[in-house]
Amino acid sequence: MVSIVGIVLSLLLLMYLAYRDVSVLVLAPLCALMAVLFDGNLPLLATYTQIFMVSVGQFISAFFPLFLLGAIFGKLMEDSGAAAKIADVIIQRLGKQRTMMAVVLSCAILTYGGVSLFVVVFAVFPLASSLFQQANIPRRLIPAAIALGSFTFTMTAMPGTPQIQNQIPMQFFRTNSFAAPGLGLIGSLIMFSLGMLWLNSRVAAAKRNEEGFGLIQNSEAEVEDGKAENVDNNLPSTASAFAPLICVIGLNFILSQYIIPTWNADYLASEQFGKTELARVLGTWSTILSLVSALVLTIALHFRSVQKLKDSLALGAQSSLLPVFNTACEYGYGNTIKSLAGFAVVQKFVTGIAPGNPLISEAIAVNSLAAMTGSASGGLSIALKTLGETYYQRGIEAGINPELLHRVASMACGGLDSLPHNGAVITLLLICGVTHRQGYKDVGMVSVLCPVAATVTVIFLGTIFGSF
Template sequence: MGLLGVVLSLGLLMYLAYRGVNVLILAPLLALLAVLFSGGLPILGTYTQIFMKALGDYVATFFPLFMLGAIFGKLMADSGSARAIAEWIVAKLGAQNAILAVVLSCAALTYGGVSLFVVAFAVYPIAAELFRKAGIPKRLIPATIALGAFTFTMTALPGSPAIQNAIPTPYFGTTPFAAPLAGILGGAVMFLGGMAWLRWRAAQAAARGEGYGDHPPSSAESVVIHENPPGVLIALTPAFSVIALNALFTYVLLPRLDSSFLAEPAYGSTTIDSVRGVWAIISALTLSIVLLIALNWARLKTLRESLNAGTMGSLLPIFNTASEVGYGATIASLPAFALVRDAVMNVSPNNPLVSVAVATNVLAGITGSASGGLSIALQTLGGHLNAMAEATGVSPELMHRVAAMSSGGFDTLPHNGAVITLLAICGLTHKQSYLDIFVAALLVPVLATAVVVLVGGYVI
């Protein structure tokens, strides 16, 4: 009965999330449903001492990253910097390279720290005009944006400020620059594979004589155009500073910090290696926000509103993710979860890279969230995976990279919130565009992860 409860709970979570029910309601209710099926376990005790404790621990660790990332993205959009970067890339590549131009625009913005949701809003109006001029079907725009924003810059490239690249740091004692060669290899497979698919699909459409199509303008095409937009160098400077400062704090400043105080119980009895990755991104984003404001002071007419909107915009994403972590912790506390854990671990008992890839993909697919699935996988299985890695001689850095890349695979199922939002921004439906999203942002990233697992264990 316990295993049936887990399966029923997970199935309902996926189905009801797809139907639009908020995970803040779903996660605790369905976690407690699984507890009921387990029989004999205290309902309120499980809710307050397991679910809420895991939720609170996650918020305590990662809220600064969500908040600062949302503020940075909002300021990049409101200052006109995000649009300036996208338009510059498009102008350099030209309409004949519309797909490549949109992918690189999204990649530059997300690798610079801009939220993928902000990127979708900023790039879509440009993509729509570019695809219309080039005669490329509008239905390919969501997959093109997804390839640039949801894949290699989110999980693979070393130093990415995305939350998916930060989550593994406290579990493996690594930094966002972990396993750079593996990340570059995986990122290249994602980029080249996704581009090959989208270009093939565009060529197919051209051969049939299919053009952009007759589509009414979506609400996202009505965007504010700044009278005095920043030049591309000013627009790019804060984005580059996130990466540069992240590296500076990670490898130069924080290692030289007197961190002996971290051994005290009041500071968690931890080490600098466990917190360095999170501290580096917090510091880099904070200083980059200050730089962004300084460079665009005259353009940020409503700075207070932008800061408030960015801050408030971070609350729902982090509590959604933290609720999923609480759900995962609750499921992991049940006796039936041992069967699930053993099944995942026994997929390849002597290869922790395969185990972390399978576990993260499965949980990310169930929750429809890359960060949520990754957090649940590491929260529930991190200790086992670390022990396996140590026993088999697999480096923590490679474990970090494979875990991060695995979070960006099955998460992109139809019920994924980012997919639903992207389609709404573009004014398209799952029927029109999901096949290409599936290939570019799910199938190809899973293939890239498999390549890194196969090559990384022997070469990297």
């Protein structure tokens, strides 16, 4: 019981202080160790060095290349004027009144194309900043627009999405990424529609209050004179501006679906390469190769000055460091909490709710564990590794199609995971130069409440009509 109290208190403290913009680099280990003290079963110093810090290292070793390449890509797109050109084209096609939709759809296209969520944030922010500036929409709404397009329907609900949150349930329910496509599309439409209604209402309210974009500033790195580097007046052509983005999406798809799967990677099973398999590194490899190719293309198309290129590369690389360490510390916190005795009790409790309806039980378990760990994929993995087979058998006995179990599990992980302590949320706000107080209310509405509403709707329809 004391261990459970410690977990709850540490989680509440982490969320509260993160919301008040206290550095997660300090918060995450302190809150994790506070929970360890309450638990009383693990040595404090060993837990810090052998669980928390090892987890931080594991996250950085797995994802730092994506953060680094994504940040550099976003910076090159910004400094080359490509982001501004794309913004100009979108404004001309959709009009300034649809700026919010333009940003959301840009994120959705990249995410659905298989680009990592963190990479999408880095890549789209310069575009979003240009669009919002032209339309004079408050900067504080940029994180919510990116979150709606990246952290919601394209992450969990859209049939066939290559994001990991849609891939994890496949091995447990013997399904594929297109499981329950009809319900997935309905869930996607609900998330998108409710999110857009909220964001558009916030834009309208800002205009009534005569609130505009605000002061223009760098989100991460500032140039030496304290001013953001101006984009060249002569913007690139439309084709050359869009080419790198098309390269990322198209090459990522081709590599992940047709090229890398044909490679003979038996060597990965050896101790030297971590005793892994190709399927586990497929997404990372395809993203790295597609980003490197897009970077080369961007440089070839847009950079003639060696000094300007060196500055952009340096600033882009620097801007990746704090986000990756913030997120890694959140990952370390989640793994530390997972190691405590109280977590096993909580896990058993939440997975035992509504045993008569596997859909409800599964959704509550996945969402609760995602909230505790601050990770959608983390909560989903823990829940399904523990009770995935049980849910599968219960579903078969109750006449529930495994595809419906897959879709509910995937959608459920994308709700309470996005509370204020979530690593991706902290990274998003940091990159956009917006504090929790300024931007989290809108991020929470589109990435917590809208997905939860969509998941409840899909469970209701699935219970009545079955999978479709």
